[in-house]
Amino acid sequence: MQKAFTLVQQKFDFIIPLGCLAHTLHLLCNDILKCKSAGTFMATVVDIVKTIKNTQVLNALLEKIKSERNCNVSLKFPCKIRWGSYLQCLESLLDCKDSHQILSFHGEAKATLTKKMKTRLLDEAVFWVRVEQISNISKPIVSWITILESNDCNIHKVYKAFSEIENKLVDLLPQSSLSASEESCILVKLKSRKANSIRTIHYAATLLDPSTQGHFLTKEEQVDGMEFIHSLCVNMKADVVNVMKDLANYRSKEDLWGKKFIWISVETMNPVTWWRGLCGTTALSKVAVRILTAPVTSTATERSFSTFSWIHSKKRNRLTTSRAGKITYLSHNWKLMQKQNSSQGQQDNQRKYSKDVSLSEVPACSSSMQVVHAENRSFKRKLSSSSSNDEDETDSEACEEVTYVESDNETSENE
The missing domain is CATH 1.20.5 (Single alpha-helices involved in coiled-coils or other helix-helix interfaces)
Known part of the structure; x- marks a missing residue:
């Protein structure tokens, strides 16, 4: 992959090849599970979940116990190609902990559950502690996968994501049951993934994030980010002098950026909207929008492929490529519009409901x-x-x- 990126950059210097960050973090989760102790323990957990879900008697008993205890969480089976599925498996096991322990005592489960499985489900000191430890280690990685795989522009969050994951792993790994060599191996893998994923465009995006202005970047990284902005200006054939002047004023909060109203809504507004709406008259805004709208994952493409598979199916296989592409475009963007307007629709329904209530409360004289x-x-x-x-x-x-x-x-x- 990295060699392919290098070849593309050598031939087309105006193209910036970027990898899928969600897939990179998923590979980091797999690196943790490849450790001997974590992989062996996860295999034990998967064996327990598989036994319960694939056995009709155990599954029926567990559902009955959960209904009596008002537990609506179902066991999740992990999938290697599904991001964060191992964390979902561990969390579903933890949420149903009491139900699983009651199941191990049930008379009808004696013939199906092995003695080792019963011992592990009742082991509060080792088994459930390790389940919680591995869950806590995987949680910051999976949470950032969820954030980055959305349809929003999140390139300015990539550097922060790796920094937070590294800080949390440094704190959580010594508290786990992993050996010292495994802990160091995980941290080395994290640094390697970060080095292959972070590029100068991420430094520039972090600099152009108005909420942070790249204050946690090192001096070398700040210089690399500014150099990338300069090179992008040259490729865009923009006014380099005015762009660099705006960049200096933006960082020092002078000229337009010296006004207080510009910074009031920084924490609640998307950086792209901030640059387009409040700073759209500056020369730097076009460069900032170009950088901040760069995709960080391939999930949007995967979603469009999923939509296409529903449209061009076995029953509708005579659609032409252009017709299927147009229908996919309409369907995919219609979903995005519906999701975007859902919050506004909820507000309208609340207003309509309050209006109906006020009308129903009018006295009978009307x-x-x-x-x-x-x-x-x-x-x-x-x-x-x-x-x-x-x-x-x-x-x-x-x-x-x-x-x-x-x-x-x-x-x-x-x-």
Whole structure:
């Protein structure tokens, strides 16, 4: 992969090859499980989960016990190609801990559960402690996989992700049951993955993140990030002098960036929106948007492939490539629009619900007022249809009707 990146850069200097960060972090989880002690223990956990899920009697008993204890968590079976599935397996086992221990005592489970499995499920000092340890080690990695695989622009978070993972692993690994050599091996693997993933564009994106401005970067990394911005300006044929001047003012908070209103919404606003909306008049904004919108994972492409597989199926295999591509484009972007507007729809529903509640709380006199308006309309119709000789009689009758309704209105108000 790295050799392919080098060849691409040599031939096309304006292309910046980037690897999938979610896949890289998934490989880091696999590096942890490749350690002898962690891999052996995880195989034991998978064996227990597999035995329970594949045995009808045990699965039925466990579901009955969980329903009695109001536990709605189901056991998750890990998959090698699914990101974070091993953590989901460990967490599902921990959430159903009491139910599994009750299952080991159940009379109908004696013939199916082996003695070793019962001993492990009842072992509070070793088995469940190690389950929690490995879960805690994997949790920061999987949480960052979830963040980076979203459809948002997250390239400015990549450097922070590796820094947080490294700090947490340094704190958690000594507390685990892994040997010293395994701990050092995991940290070496982490540094190797980080070196292959982090590039100068990530330093530049971290510098252009207004919430941090790259304050946790080293001096060398800051210089590399600024050098990348300069080289990108040259490739974009932008005004290099004004861009570098804006970069200096941005870092020192002068000129436009010296105004307080610019920095008020930094913590709650996406950096791309911040640069486009508040700093769109500057020469640096186009370069910043170009850098901050670079993809960090291939998950969006994988999602589009999944959508395409539903559209161009065995039953619809006569679709042309262009027609299938257009339908995929519409379907995929329709899902994104629905997800984006879901929060706005919830707010609208809340407003509609509050409006309905307010209408239902109106006093009963409003219904009588509607009757008054209806009688007035009937009164006008009678006037138009009646002769001039009968106007006085019709008028008196209508007035009597209106007076009668108004008296009802007063009665309801008194009530």
